[in-house]
Amino acid sequence: MxxxxxxxxxxxxxxxxxxxxxxxxxxxxxxxxxxxxxxxxxxxxxxxxxxxxxxxxxxxxxxxxxxxxxxxxxxxxxxxxxxxxxxxxxxxxxxxxxxxxxxxxxxxxxxxxxxxxxxxxxxxxxxxxxxxxxxxxxxxxxxxxxxxxxxxxxxxxxxxxxxxxxxxxxxxxNKPAELPLGKNKKVACDLYANEALKVAAKASARGCGFSGPRWVQSYQVHYQFCLKDPNPVILLAEAAARSQEYKACISKASTSGGAGTGGVAIWVFADSNKRRLTDADLAPLSPAQLWQARNEIVARKGYIFKTAKARKFFAKMPWYQPVSKTVTINKIEQANIALIKSYE
Known part of the structure; x- marks a missing residue:
C-alpha cells in the first residue's frame, strides 16, 4: 500500500x-x-x-x-x-x-x-x-x-x-530494505497506537460489540504492545485484522442492522436452524461475528442468557423474545454450534 x-x-x-x-x-x-x-x-x-x-x-x-x-x-x-x-x-x-x-x-x-x-x-x-x-x-x-x-x-x-x-x-x-530500526520503530508504533485507538473508539460508538485486547481504548496499551512485539509481521496482521473486523461491522449494519441494533447485524445466519454451516461460511467472520452466530441459535428459541453481555446484546434485536432458561435445539443447530466453537 x-x-x-x-x-x-x-x-x-x-x-x-x-x-x-x-x-x-x-x-x-x-x-x-x-x-x-x-x-x-x-x-x-x-x-x-x-x-x-x-x-x-x-x-x-x-x-x-x-x-x-x-x-x-x-x-x-x-x-x-x-x-x-x-x-x-x-x-x-x-x-x-x-x-x-x-x-x-x-x-x-x-x-x-x-x-x-x-x-x-x-x-x-x-x-x-x-x-x-x-x-x-x-x-x-x-x-x-x-x-x-x-x-x-x-x-x-x-x-x-x-x-x-x-x-x-x-x-x-528478496532484497534488504534500507531503513534502519530504532527511531522508525517508535514512529511506526505511534501510528499503530493512534490508528488502533481511533478504530476501537469508532467500533464502540457503532455498537459493534467487540472485546479483547485488540479493542481496548487505550493509546498506551497499543503503543507498548507494538514496542514489545518481536515480529512486525504480527503488528501488520493485527492492524489489518482490526480494520477488516470494523469494516465488516459497518457493512453488516448498513445491510441488515441500523440504529435500533446499535449498528450490529440483525442476523449473522438467519437460516442456521435449517442448514448446516460450512467452513466457507465461517472462515471470513470476525470473533465478534462468530460469537453472535453461535448465540443467536439459542436466542432464536427464546433462551434467557445468563450473562449481562448477551442479554444486553440480544435485547437490541427486534426478533428476540426471551421466554425460558432452557431450550431445545435440533441436530442441525447442534452441529452448527460445534463448528462455530471450533473457529472461536
Whole structure:
C-alpha cells in the first residue's frame, strides 16, 4: 500500500504502519528471524489445510497461533530444527490427505480457497502488486468459483499458476530494505497506537460489540504492545485484522442492522436452524461475528442468557423474545454450534 497517491497524495495510517514496519522487518531481521517468520507462517498455513480436511491433529505442533510457532523457533537452537519440523508436519498432512481417498469437490475447493488466500497474503506482504479476482483475500469468492461447476483439473492448474507467480515475485523481492530500526520503530508504533485507538473508539460508538485486547481504548496499551512485539509481521496482521473486523461491522449494519441494533447485524445466519454451516461460511467472520452466530441459535428459541453481555446484546434485536432458561435445539443447530466453537 502506498502512502502517497500521485493524484491525491492522501496519507493512510494503516499504509504508513505497513510501510515502516515492513521496512523495519526487512532491514533488521537476522537470518534466524526470517527463517522463523517463514516457519511460523508455513505452520499456520498447514494447520488450516489440515483443519479443512478434519485431520484431527493436536496442538502445540498443530495450531493456528503464528506467535506460538515463531516463539518456539526463536528459542534456543530450535531454528536449526525448523526445516525438520516443517517436513514432519507436511508428511503428516500428506498422510491424512491420502487416508481420505479421492477428495470430494467440497474438500478440494476448501483447500483451493485456503491456499489462494494464503498465497495472496504473502504476495501483499512482498508487494507483488497482483490484481483481483485471481489474487484476493476473499475466501468465499475463491470457494464459490471452485464449486461453481469448474473442473478440478482447471482448479489445480489455476493454483499452480498462482504458486509459480508467487515464487517469481518472492525471488525478485528478496532484497534488504534500507531503513534502519530504532527511531522508525517508535514512529511506526505511534501510528499503530493512534490508528488502533481511533478504530476501537469508532467500533464502540457503532455498537459493534467487540472485546479483547485488540479493542481496548487505550493509546498506551497499543503503543507498548507494538514496542514489545518481536515480529512486525504480527503488528501488520493485527492492524489489518482490526480494520477488516470494523469494516465488516459497518457493512453488516448498513445491510441488515441500523440504529435500533446499535449498528450490529440483525442476523449473522438467519437460516442456521435449517442448514448446516460450512467452513466457507465461517472462515471470513470476525470473533465478534462468530460469537453472535453461535448465540443467536439459542436466542432464536427464546433462551434467557445468563450473562449481562448477551442479554444486553440480544435485547437490541427486534426478533428476540426471551421466554425460558432452557431450550431445545435440533441436530442441525447442534452441529452448527460445534463448528462455530471450533473457529472461536
Amino acid at each position: 502506498k502512502i502517497f497517491s500521485g493524484i491525491s497524495q492522501k496519507t493512510t495510517a494503516l499504509g504508513g504502519i505497513a510501510l515502516i514496519l515492513t521496512a523495519c522487518l526487512a532491514s533488521s531481521a537476522s537470518a534466524n528471524k526470517q527463517l522463523c517468520t517463514n516457519y511460523a507462517q508455513e505452520a499456520v498455513n498447514m494447520f488450516h489445510k489440515a483443519k479443512a480436511l478434519s485431520c484431527g491433529f493436536k496442538p502445540p505442533v498443530w495450531s493456528g497461533n503464528f506467535k506460538s510457532h515463531y516463539d518456539w523457533c526463536m528459542a534456543g537452537n530450535n531454528a536449526s530444527q525448523a526445516k525438520k519440523h516443517t517436513a514432519h508436519r507436511l508428511a503428516q498432512f500428506k498422510s491424512c490427505k491420502a487416508s481420505k481417498g479421492k477428495l470430494s469437490q467440497t474438500d478440494e475447493c476448501r483447500l483451493y480457497a485456503l491456499e489462494a488466500v494464503q498465497d495472496n497474503q504473502e504476495a501483499q506482504k512482498l508487494g507483488c502488486g497482483f490484481k483481483p479476482p485471481v489474487w484476493s483475500n476473499n475466501h468465499q469468492n475463491h470457494y464459490n468459483w471452485c464449486m461453481g461447476g469448474t473442473k478440478l483439473a482447471t482448479v489445480h492448474k489455476e493454483a499452480a499458476k498462482r504458486k509459480t507467480a508467487l515464487m517469481q515475485c518472492r525471488a525478485q523481492k
